[in-house]
Amino acid sequence: MSPSCMLSIPLMSVMPVMPVMAATSMALLQNALIVGAILFALGLIGILTRRNLIVMFLSAELMLQGISVSLVAWSRHHGDWGGQVLVIFVLTVAACEAAVALVFVLQAFARTGRLDAAAWQSLRESNIARSVDHELPASDAVAQVWPQLSPAGILPEADADETLEREHV
Amino acid sequence: MNPALPELSPGMLLAGAVTAAAASLWLLLPRGSESRAASRLGLLLGALALAGFIATGRRLGGIGEEAVFLIVSLVAVVSGAATIVTRSPVYSAIWFALALFGVAGVLLVLGAQFLGVATVVVYAGAILVMFLFVLMLAQPAGLASYDRVSSEPLLSAVAGAVLLGLLTLSIGRLSAEPAACCAVPARSAMLASDAATAADSGATPAAPAAAGAVVADILAADHVARLGGELFGRHLLAVEVAGVLLLVSLIGAIAVVTRGEAALEADRRESLGRAVR
CATH class of the missing domain: 1.10.287 (Helix Hairpins)
Structure with a gap:
């Protein structure tokens, strides 16, 4: 995160060889491109390393945000609408992708009961070793304290159908 | 002020x-x-x-714009990092919303007013809420083990850092050799020169007026109107294709979720079998 802030200063000191207007435009372009690159790299790391399917999709959206920032920065630099129009289509495709992907995530959750990407490792190539969690933390270091309500009233009767419904959700 | x-x-x-x-x-x-x-x-x-x-x-x-850019980009980057390191996926989604606000701020500073607002409305308002819905539907109680363990965190962090370093290098080169990178003239300038040559040859008398209307000043006061004109003028076909894509994904999502009577019956039999076992 620091390059974005620090880079502006050396760039501004390099700039005076250029006209003032171009200098500020170029500095803004580079700063925005670096912000976009950082967001893209963060999303890449997230999608590579996180195992929760939903967090993986959030990381993909983060990469799209980085791309959007870069496109708009180039659009501003060149005085051209193309970048901004492309970002609008990126938004559209992201909405479609999120809808379809979430449907598949829900289906995957219905099959395995987990949002874990490693739950699907039986689909891997035959020559790739199975990934096993070697050091699974027993529980979180900080135990979460949830608010507790004192029980009151009558316990409702258990619904017989409910267990069957829950079974395949 | x-x-x-x-x-x-x-x-x-x-x-x-x-x-x-x-x-x-x-x-x-x-x-x-x-x-x-x-x-x-x-x-x-x-x-x-x-x-x-x-x-x-x-x-x-003078430092107003830069200060604002610094703040919003810090918000975007810090909450983007928090999105991928937070253990709980719900918190992760909320950090992503904050990152979206930072990105919207960056877009506003860059002069893309419509996109800044659209990012917040479409992403934070619609897509993120959909993510949260799915999380509420699918999240098991407490933190799952797969949220506390990542796969190959060291390798992927190194890969991301190396990618970021390479990108920063190439971005830094942009200012070193402006002639190489910025040789592409603005499209408005090209259009204006095209229009000028067309007017010189006397082919289309209306060309200069059209070019004047298209002179794409990104920072114009009627920014949204010009963006809409560009979108529905030059990119009209793409807009139509995007509409078809939205429709197809809508139908596809519905078709995947409702799998028909036969599949439902098979599911019920399977779950009954599991209950008996």
Whole structure:
């Protein structure tokens, strides 16, 4: 995160060889491109390393945000609408992708009961070793304290159908 | 900026802002005895201090835009990092919403007003809420084990850092050799020169007027109108294709979710079998 802030200063000191207007435009372009690159790299790391399917999709959206920032920065630099129009289509495709992907995530959750990407490792190539969690933390270091309500009233009767419904959700 | 305080010098304004910031932090920090009024006063003082800092920046001239860019990009990057490191996926989604607000701020600073607003409305308003819905539907109680363990965190962090370094290198080269990278002239300039040649040959008398209308000043006052004109003029076919894509994904999502009577019956039989076992 620091390059974005620090880079502006050396760039501004390099700039005076250029006209003032171009200098500020170029500095803004580079700063925005670096912000976009950082967001893209963060999303890449997230999608590579996180195992929760939903967090993986959030990381993909983060990469799209980085791309959007870069496109708009180039659009501003060149005085051209193309970048901004492309970002609008990126938004559209992201909405479609999120809808379809979430449907598949829900289906995957219905099959395995987990949002874990490693739950699907039986689909891997035959020559790739199975990934096993070697050091699974027993529980979180900080135990979460949830608010507790004192029980009151009558316990409702258990619904017989409910267990069957829950079974395949 | 404020007509009531035209005679305050930037130095005094800055001193006041610094004092307010220090007092607000002192009030907000935990000091043993908590009181609601003190924390409220602290928040108020903090807002005052921020306003004072912004006003000072404007009074000193020129650093307003850069300061705003710095703040919003910091918000975007820090909450983007928090999105991928937070254990709980719900918190991760909420950090992503904050990152979206930072990105929207960056887009606003870059002059893309419509996109800044659209990012917040479409992403934070619609897509993120959909993510949260699915999380609420699918999240098991407590933190799952797969949220506390990542796969190959060291390798992927190194890969991301190397990618970021390479990108930064190539971005830094942009300013070193401006002739190589920025040789592409603005499209408006090209259009204007095209129009000029067309007008010289006398082919289309209407061309100069059209070129004048298309001169794409990104920072024009009627920004949204021009963006709409570009979108529905030059990119009309793409808009139609995007509409078809939205429709197809809508139908596809519905078709995947509702799998028909036969599949439902098979599911019921399977779950019954499991219950019996």
